[in-house]
Amino acid sequence: MTVTALCLAVAALVAPGPVARHRIRFATDTEPAPARTVRSPLVIGAGVAVAAALVVGVAVALATSIVVATAMWRMRSRRRTRASDTDQRMLLGALETIIAELRVGNHPAEACAVAAQETGGPAADAFRVAAARARLGGSAADGLRGAAADPLGTHLERVAAAWAVSDRHGLALAELLSATRTDLLGRIRLRARTEAGLAGARATATVLAGLPALGVALGQAMGAAPIAVLSGGGFGGALLVLGTGLACAGLLWTDRISARVAS
Numbered sequence: 059m060t061v062t063a064l065c066l067a068v069a070a071l072v073a074p075g076p077v078a079r080h081r082i083r084f085a086t087d088t089e090p091a092p093a094r095t096v097r098s099p100l101v102i103g104a105g106v107a108v109a110a111a112l113v114v115g116v117a118v119a120l121a122t123s124i125v126v127a128t129a130m131w132r133m134r135s136r137r138r139t140r141a142s143d144t145d146q147r148m149l150l151g152a153l154e155t156i157i158a159e160l161r162v163g164n165h166p167a168e169a170c171a172v173a174a175q176e177t178g179g180p181a182a183d184a185f186r187v188a189a190a191r192a193r194l195g196g197s198a199a200d201g202l203r204g205a206a207a208d209p210l211g212t213h214l215e216r217v218a219a220a221w222a223v224s225d226r227h228g229l230a231l232a233e234l235l236s237a238t239r240t241d242l243l244g245r246i247r248l249r250a251r252t253e254a255g256l257a258g259a260r261a262t263a264t265v266l267a268g269l270p271a272l273g274v275a276l277g278q279a280m281g282a283a284p285i286a287v288l289s290g291g292g293f294g295g296a297l298l299v300l301g302t303g304l305a306c307a308g309l310l311w312t313d314r315i316s317a318r319v320a321s
Contacts, residue, residue: 148177202221
């Protein structure tokens with residue numbers, strides 16, 4: 059039973075993906091039969107977890123799954139944060155382009171179109187919509203509000219508000235957008251300083267979460283055999299799962315507190 063489960067898990071991991079299937083089809087000039095099921099990381103992970111539970115025990119498999127899930131959650135959160143920072147800096151670049159175009163006398167619709175061409179991400183999509191609305195006789199502010207979406211929703215709302223004030227009262231659009239850009243730049247710098255200040259607290263939380271593993275290693279070196287107790291099932295296995303869950307929950311809770319402070 060154990061050998062069969064291991065073979066199934068390995069087969070799921072090494073099965074050719076879409077790119078590999080395309081290469082095989084190109085090399086052999088044949089069209090493979092359509093797949094009956096769609097593989098997903100969740101299905102593969104479940105298969106590996108079942109195989110690990112059969113090999114090393116349910117408690118060890120659960121603890122390992124908790125650690126892996128926590129690591130993946132933190133990695134995705136960091137990727138989202140980096141993507142948000144990149145989008146905000148692209149918005150800064152787009153605002154700089156629009157301000158420069160307006161100050162040389164270009165129409166706001168043309169300024170938005172140039173900014174959409176010279177930048178990327180959600181900012182480019184938003185200003186492309188704004189340019190289209192302005193060319194059709196509508197309001198670019200309404201276009202920005204309609205295109206506003208996370209993570210730039212709040213910042214695009216500020217840009218749209220400045221644009222609407224310029225349309226309503228006839229104020230200089232370049233000056234209003236320049237003030238909006240200065241505000242956004244200040245927020246980005248404040249967030250960067252806050253993130254730098256929280257780096258020590260996050261490192262401390264990571265070290266504290268790893269201290270139980272260090273204690274287990276020291277106990278094993280002293281001959282107390284804690285690994286045998288924790289991986290033997292029963293009360294030791296329950297303690298392993300509970301301790302791993304509490305440590306990972308502490309890491310996630312620390313990340314949540316840090317995210318609230320930095321936001």
